[in-house]
Structures are given as C-alpha cells and as structure tokens.
Amino acid sequence: NALMFNLRRAAFDCYLVAAKTGDATAQTAVGLIYYQGNNADVPQDYGQALYWLKKAASQDVYAANKTLADMYVLGQGTPRDLELSKFYADKAAEQKRDKEREEDRQERAQARAEEHEERAADRRAQVLTGFVMAATFGAFLF
Numbered sequence: 001n002a003l004m005f006n007l008r009r010a011a012f013d014c015y016l017v018a019a020k021t022g023d024a025t026a027q028t029a030v031g032l033i034y035y036q037g038n039n040a041d042v043p044q045d046y047g048q049a050l051y052w053l054k055k056a057a058s059q060d061v062y063a064a065n066k067t068l069a070d071m072y073v074l075g076q077g078t079p080r081d082l083e084l085s086k087f088y089a090d091k092a093a094e095q096k097r098d099k100e101r102e103e104d105r106q107e108r109a110q111a112r113a114e115e116h117e118e119r120a121a122d123r124r125a126q127v128l129t130g131f132v133m134a135a136t137f138g139a140f141l142f
Helices: 008-020 024-036 046-057 062-074 082-141
Strands: none
Touching: 008 024, 024 046, 024 062, 046 062, 062 082
C-alpha cells in the first residue's frame, strides 16, 4: 500500500521487517533497493546490498544470484572475486534453465490437455451425430 501512495521509505521499512523474518522476496527487494539506492529515502549501500542479497541467494532467488555475480565481478561492496562471481552466475544460469524447462513442461501439459479436450469434444459430437441419425432412421421406419 505504501508504494501506491509513493511512500517509498515506508515501503522499504515494510520490506525490511519481512526480510528480517527470512522472507526471500523481501530480502531480494531490500538488497536491490540498497544496491540501486533510492535518493534520500534509502541511500545506495553496497555492503547492505551484499548482505541481503546473499541471504536471498541462499534461498535460490535468481535476481539475487544474478546481482551478486555482478557485484563480485565489479567489486561493489566487496573485494573483486571472479571465482565467487562465476559461482553466483552459474547458479543464476541454472535457475534460469530450470525455470525455462518448467515453463516448457507446463506449456506441453497445457497443449496435451487442450488436445485431449478437443478429442473428447469430437467423440461427443460423433456420439450425438450417431444418436440423431439412429433416431432419424427409427422415425423413418415408422
């Protein structure tokens, strides 16, 4: 609600409360807000960004892993570490592939369900056509 009324600091404070309880989405939001900075409301702080994004990354949040990879390669809030950058980049890439595979599975399942429904509708139409023809033929015999 705070964001609807452009109360960015109040929204950030709500995210921070949720982040402290372990909510991965809130931890990511807090980390990204610190990473980007939000003018006077929340100053840019790479150290805090790193802290919260690591917490979110440990819960397999793609955006957190991707941002951490960038931070380690650029040395933002931490000494430059290409090994850790690769670790987080690889983790993010794996998550992206997993997400794409899951989306593909869901699309195929949806297509199969639609195909199954079409075949069922065709069978119902055939049964109805057969019934109408039989009724017509029966009426013709009378």
